[in-house]
Amino acid sequence: MRPEVKGPEIKGWCPGALRPMMSGDGYLVRVRPPLGRLSARQVAGVAALSSQFGSGLIDLSARANLQMRGVSQAALDDLQDGLRDLGLLDVDAAAEARRNLVVAPFWREGDDTHRIATALQAALVGAQDLALPGKFGFAVDCGDAPMLTDISADIRIERGRDGLICRADGAAQGCAVTVENAVAVALDMARWFQGSPEKRMARHLRTVDLPQRFSGTEALPQGAPETTGLVGFAFGRVHAQVLARLGAVRLTPWRMLLVEGGVVPNHPDMLRPDDPVLRVSACPGAPDCAQGLVTTRDVARALAGELPAGSGLHVSGCAKGCAHPRAQEFTLTGQADGRFALIRNGCAGDAPVRSGIDPRALSVAPKDLFES
Numbered sequence: 001m002r003p004e005v006k007g008p009e010i011k012g013w014c015p016g017a018l019r020p021m022m023s024g025d026g027y028l029v030r031v032r033p034p035l036g037r038l039s040a041r042q043v044a045g046v047a048a049l050s051s052q053f054g055s056g057l058i059d060l061s062a063r064a065n066l067q068m069r070g071v072s073q074a075a076l077d078d079l080q081d082g083l084r085d086l087g088l089l090d091v092d093a094a095a096e097a098r099r100n101l102v103v104a105p106f107w108r109e110g111d112d113t114h115r116i117a118t119a120l121q122a123a124l125v126g127a128q129d130l131a132l133p134g135k136f137g138f139a140v141d142c143g144d145a146p147m148l149t150d151i152s153a154d155i156r157i158e159r160g161r162d163g164l165i166c167r168a169d170g171a172a173q174g175c176a177v178t179v180e181n182a183v184a185v186a187l188d189m190a191r192w193f194q195g196s197p198e199k200r201m202a203r204h205l206r207t208v209d210l211p212q213r214f215s216g217t218e219a220l221p222q223g224a225p226e227t228t229g230l231v232g233f234a235f236g237r238v239h240a241q242v243l244a245r246l247g248a249v250r251l252t253p254w255r256m257l258l259v260e261g262g263v264v265p266n267h268p269d270m271l272r273p274d275d276p277v278l279r280v281s282a283c284p285g286a287p288d289c290a291q292g293l294v295t296t297r298d299v300a301r302a303l304a305g306e307l308p309a310g311s312g313l314h315v316s317g318c319a320k321g322c323a324h325p326r327a328q329e330f331t332l333t334g335q336a337d338g339r340f341a342l343i344r345n346g347c348a349g350d351a352p353v354r355s356g357i358d359p360r361a362l363s364v365a366p367k368d369l370f371e372s
């Protein structure tokens with residue numbers, strides 16, 4: 001029998017700092033730091049604002065953003081003023097929404113990634129004619145080999161087999177670009193997509209042929225990610241007091257921070273990139289998220305130590321699967337009756353192989369889940 005799975009509410013837009021989203025624990029204020037970087041002053045400022053106007057809990061998103069949680073309606077104006085003083089607020093909500101850009105975090109000042117991302121960011125803010133779907137985004141990934149291939153993005157400027165390319169997500173080839181013209185080509189591609197009934201490029205390409213001008217050069221496979229200076233936090237959640245211990249950081253789409261200078265302080269909340277807890281993703285679930293059907297992170301913690309080596313686990317409060325939108329080896333999805341459904345090698349909304357799993361049983365005998 002199929003479990004009773006309540007369909008998640010699809011809002012169709014993403015929260016921002018100027019357009020916060022109400023959640024189970026108050027407003028969620030998403031900050032998109034320019035180029036994914038926070039200076040030491042900005043790190044200290046964000047931590048202080050989160051403690052003063054929110055719950056002091058900050059989530060790292062899969063698109064290299066920060067989400068300040070637990071903000072009350074009364075505190076919103078003061079929080080936004082504080083972000084503006086830190087240089088972390090866009091001119092308006094539309095510009096903030098257009099600036100949907102993930103930057104490979106290991107860039108150096110003046111390299112291709114830095115130059116292109118800086119120009120693309122400015123161009124997106126100025127491109128008032130662009131009206132792209134809420135989740136439609138760009139990736140700039142011009143190191144020796146691409147490292148954002150499996151990160152959600154629709155238009156990618158990356159290192160290809162014969163130099164820089166601009167590639168539509170889902171296409172095996174991109175078109176050759178230079179540092180000077182990459183942004184113009186990316187915006188041309190965005191305008192070509194604009195008006196599609198689809199919300200994402202890869203789906204668009206299932207029914208529409210990519211024009212020849214956006215093709216011709218092979219993409220490269222994903223390269224091995226660097227790990228020096230990366231610090232993780234269980235389920236991507238950082239407490240403001242812990243964040244305040246760090247100096248300048250880059251945000252990464254792996255829900256980790258890259259500490260500039262590479263020296264990570266000693267703190268029990270700061271995890272090395274190979275810590276097994278980081279192989280488990282879990283969204284806030286109930287009660288923090290209004291759509292959560294179950295609590296997630298207590299179950300995820302209980303299971304983390306038993307996860308077989310090399311495997312991945314995703315615990316999702318509902319079928320939306322926010323914490324890991326892609327397939328995972330083991331996925332537990334909350335059901336309307338407060339139990340879990342188990343999905344193997346799929347996403348949170350896929351058909352389960354088991355349902356009606358009692359969360360108490362998972363806490364008592366976590367190993368059983370992986371042996372079934």
Ligand code: SF4
Pocket residue numbers: 008283284285286289290291292293316317318319320321322323
């Ligand atoms: S997946 Fe989690 S965070 Fe996303 S809507 Fe469902 S309960 Fe909320």
